[in-house]
Amino acid sequence: MTIPRGKVTAIMGPSGCGKSTLLNFMGGRLKPDSGDIRVNEASVPSLNRRDLYALRRQMGMMFQSSALLTDLSVFENVAFPIREHTALPDELVRNLVLSKLQMVGLRGARHLMPAELSGGMTRRVALARAIALDPMLVMYDEPFTGLDPISLGVIVKLIREVNDALNMTSVVVTHDVAEGCSIADYVYLLGAGKVIGEGSPEQMSGTTLPEVRQFMDGLPDGPVAYHYPARDYKEDLFKEWPDD
Amino acid sequence: MTSIRLLGRWVIYSVQRLGRATVFLMSTLVGVFLILRRFPLIVQQVFAVGVLTVLIIVVSGLFVGMVLGLQGYNTLVDFGAESSLGLVVALSLTRELGPVLTALLFAGRAGSALTAEIGLMKATSQLAGMEMMAVDPIERVMAPRFLAGFIALPLLAAMFTAIGVLGGYLIGVGLLGVDSGVYWTSMQEGVDVYDDIMNGVIKSVVFGFVVTWIAVFEGYDAVPTSEGVSRATTRTVVIASLAVLGLDFILTSLMFNEV
Numbered sequence: 001m002t003i004p005r006g007k008v009t010a011i012m013g014p015s016g017c018g019k020s021t022l023l024n025f026m027g028g029r030l031k032p033d034s035g036d037i038r039v040n041e042a043s044v045p046s047l048n049r050r051d052l053y054a055l056r057r058q059m060g061m062m063f064q065s066s067a068l069l070t071d072l073s074v075f076e077n078v079a080f081p082i083r084e085h086t087a088l089p090d091e092l093v094r095n096l097v098l099s100k101l102q103m104v105g106l107r108g109a110r111h112l113m114p115a116e117l118s119g120g121m122t123r124r125v126a127l128a129r130a131i132a133l134d135p136m137l138v139m140y141d142e143p144f145t146g147l148d149p150i151s152l153g154v155i156v157k158l159i160r161e162v163n164d165a166l167n168m169t170s171v172v173v174t175h176d177v178a179e180g181c182s183i184a185d186y187v188y189l190l191g192a193g194k195v196i197g198e199g200s201p202e203q204m205s206g207t208t209l210p211e212v213r214q215f216m217d218g219l220p221d222g223p224v225a226y227h228y229p230a231r232d233y234k235e236d237l238f239k240e241w242p243d244d
Numbered sequence: 245m246t247s248i249r250l251l252g253r254w255v256i257y258s259v260q261r262l263g264r265a266t267v268f269l270m271s272t273l274v275g276v277f278l279i280l281r282r283f284p285l286i287v288q289q290v291f292a293v294g295v296l297t298v299l300i301i302v303v304s305g306l307f308v309g310m311v312l313g314l315q316g317y318n319t320l321v322d323f324g325a326e327s328s329l330g331l332v333v334a335l336s337l338t339r340e341l342g343p344v345l346t347a348l349l350f351a352g353r354a355g356s357a358l359t360a361e362i363g364l365m366k367a368t369s370q371l372a373g374m375e376m377m378a379v380d381p382i383e384r385v386m387a388p389r390f391l392a393g394f395i396a397l398p399l400l401a402a403m404f405t406a407i408g409v410l411g412g413y414l415i416g417v418g419l420l421g422v423d424s425g426v427y428w429t430s431m432q433e434g435v436d437v438y439d440d441i442m443n444g445v446i447k448s449v450v451f452g453f454v455v456t457w458i459a460v461f462e463g464y465d466a467v468p469t470s471e472g473v474s475r476a477t478t479r480t481v482v483i484a485s486l487a488v489l490g491l492d493f494i495l496t497s498l499m500f501n502e503v
Binding site for chain 1: 365368372373374375376377379380384
């Protein structure tokens with residue numbers, strides 16, 4: 001797999017096919033049993049701790065659960081990476097944080113605590129925090145899950161805008177076909193730990209591969225079977241008691 | 245056969261956990277040195293684990309002192325030795341009850357809170373989030389909490405002992421009519437700074453180290469689900485309490501075997 005620089009790449013696939021694991025590989029939180037992951041020419045699995053942490057400063061990640069620090073306000077959450085990694089004066093930190101919050105439309109909500117935010121707002125704060133240090137690469141883990149249509153629209157728009165405005169590379173992991181295709185420049189489709197299809201969103205919609213079709217059209221049965229593996233139904237029904 | 249297998253599994257599991265806890269302790273101690281320059285973080289945690297535990301320590305210390313005064317008087321008066329009440333109260337508190345009860349209360353109040361907080365941070369991917377922001381959670385979250393517990397427990401134990409002595413005075417002198425001067429003089433003559441007070445302080449330092457280590461590790465090692473966090477919290481209180489009582493026996497036999 002190759003993630004093109006400066007583009008939004010969507011990695012799609014059914015739940016449990018290894019999408020989030022892939023992000024964990026890219027961020028160096030997990031090490032692959034075999035193979036290599038290169039970010040900006042650096043081989044992530046073989047980096048030592050110091051270099052890995054240096055690389056992570058150039059990465060932003062938005063978790064599915066947002067992972068905001070619950071004891072800090074919205075402002076302090078966005079300021080957290082800035083304060084941890086720079087010795088900038090408070091005045092400058094404030095300006096930086098306010099500019100990021102302005103991008104996601106939450107400058108006015110800076111005094112709120114994470115528990116007071118709606119699901120969509122939480123994601124937007126997490127997005128502002130992910131881009132706080134102007135990273136070269138931002139990874140989004142299921143950014144569209146569990147959002148109402150308005151919040152969903154906002155997040156879709158923001159991911160695209162932020163990518164283009166800050167000239168960075170975005171990787172969006174999602175099982176949401178419509179949203180994934182609507183913002184991606186390039187799509188990878190994973191199934192059972194393998195790439196089963198790739199191309200532009202248009203190419204993916206036009207493909208005839210049955211694995212890809214089943215996912216893109218949301219068909220309940222196909223190469224990914226509807227039934228969990230089981231013995232024959234009739235045999236199971238007429239089996240003598242007691243059951244296994 | 246099954247029981248042998250279960251025993252084997254339990255031993256392997258325990259040794260593995262002990263290994264993880266030791267590695268964790270080492271990284272935390274390194275983190276403690278790195279975090280020393282960030283004083284506000286430590287102050288914040290000393291407030292959370294120390295200052296917020298003061299109330300329960302003060303109230304418990306007062307009652308324990310009052311009970312000691314009452315029981316001590318009732319026993320001593322039979323031998324006409326009620327003039328030694330001050331000494332009995334002070335020695336019981338400085339040597340044993342101060343450090344031990346404080347550590348037990350600390351494990352229940354602050355230890356469980358530490359485990360639950362860290363466990364929930366893990367369950368809500370806050371620790372993973374920090375890692376991805378290139379912030380080491382061991383240094384940023386565990387080290388200040390560990391250091392704070394280590395600082396707070398000896399101070400709380402001192403507070404417990406002092407309030408306990410006052411509680412004993414309240415009952416012994418105020419209620420049962422022991423002479424005030426005798427209460428304090430017996431204490432002044434009988435309590436040794438090194439043998440009694442310092443040994444008590446050493447105990448509370450050891451307890452502070454162990455209880456906070458267990459609490460922070462259990463949180464860090466918790467299974468990131470609601471059930472996992474609840475189990476980890478329970479384990480903190482149980483293991484820390486047993487560790488305190490066991491260590492107290494060992495320390496007492498090392499310190500006071502000649503007395």
